[in-house]
Amino acid sequence: MASTSERALTQKRPGGRSARVRAAVLKATLEELVAVGYGLLTIEGVAERAGVHKTTIYRRWGDRETLVLEAMLERGSREVPIPDTGSLRQDLLEYGRAVLASSMEPEVEAVVRAVAAIGDSDPRVAEAARTFWRTRFALASRMIERATERGEIPPPPDAALIAEMVIAPIYFRMLVSRERMDSEFMERVADLAAEVAGAQR
C-alpha cells in the first residue's frame, strides 16, 4: 500500500519481512514522537520501541529526518473528508471541525510539531509538506466550486486560499499563539471564510 514516493525513499517493494520492519519502525517513530517529541527523538529509542536493531534503522533510513518524513507521509495518507451539505458556510464549518479534530490526534500533532521544528534543514520534508497541502487544498476547493455551481456564490478568484483561511488559524493557534480553540472559534472562522467567498449569511 506504500505510495510511489514512499517506495522511492526506501527502495523496497512492499510485502514480506522488509515491509513488516518498515511498518514497525514507522509505528514506533510516531509513538516516540508522541512520547518524547522531536527534540528528544533518537534512532536508538525508535529501535528499542520497534524491537529492531538500531543498525537496521541507520542502514535503511540513515537519519531522524528521513524517519519523520516517512512517518509523516504514512500518517498523512489518511484523508479528511470534504463535506457536501448544500451550504458553503456549513461545508467550511464541518471541514474546519474535521481538520481541527484530526490536528488534535496525538500522532498528527506530534508529526506537525516535528515538521515545524525541522525547518529548512531537510528540503525533502519541506517538499513533502508542500505537496501534501497542495493536494489537500485542491480537494477542499471542491466545496467552493460546488457553491459556485449551485449559484450560491460567484466564482472566487482563488478557491484554494479560502480553504487555507479556514485551516491556517487552527495551526497558528496550535503551534504559535497557543490560543484555545472552542466551537465558537471554528464558527467564527467559517463565517469569515464564507463571507470572503461571497456567501450570504
Add this chain to the structure above:
Amino acid sequence: MASTSERALTQKRPGGRSARVRAAVLKATLEELVAVGYGLLTIEGVAERAGVHKTTIYRRWGDRETLVLEAMLERGSREVPIPDTGSLRQDLLEYGRAVLASSMEPEVEAVVRAVAAIGDSDPRVAEAARTFWRTRFALASRMIERATERGEIPPPPDAALIAEMVIAPIYFRMLVSRERMDSEFMERVADLAAEVAGAQR
C-alpha cells in the same frame, strides 16, 4: 531592561556580572537555535558559545525549555509597528508585510520553530506565547478601530480575529505547508481580511 516575567524566572536583578552572563547566554541560545535548531540544541553547546561553564546554565536555567522561553521573551519584546495609512486595506497589508519580514529573521524563525516543537511539554512556554499574541492582536486591533472611527467600516464583532486572519497564513505557510510567500500572497490575504472587515475595495 528585563521584564517582570523574565526577572521572576531568573530571580536576579538586572545589572552587574549576573546580567552580563544572562545576556551572553540568551544571545548564545538564539545563535545555537539558528545554527542547529531546537532538536539538536544542548546546554553544553550554549555554554561553549557563551563562554560560560555549563554548570552555570544548569544552576540558573535548569533545562532547555527555560532557556528557550527566556530567549523568546527577550527577542519577542521588539514590537512590530502598527501602520496608520488612512486605509484599512493598506494598513493590513503593511502590517502583514512587517510581520512576514520579522518572521523571516533567522532568530525569530528559530524561536518560533522551537516553540512549535516544545508543544505542551512546558506549560510556561504555552502561557508566554498566549500572552505575547494576545498583546500583539490587541495592539493590531487599533487598525480596525481607526477604520471604524473614520467611518470606513462598521464596527466588526471581533477586531482581533481580523488581525489574526492576516497573520495566521504567514505562520501556517512557514511552519506547516511550506508554501512560498510572494508579495502577491500578502496582497491577497490583506484583500480578504479587509473584505471581511467590511472595507470596500
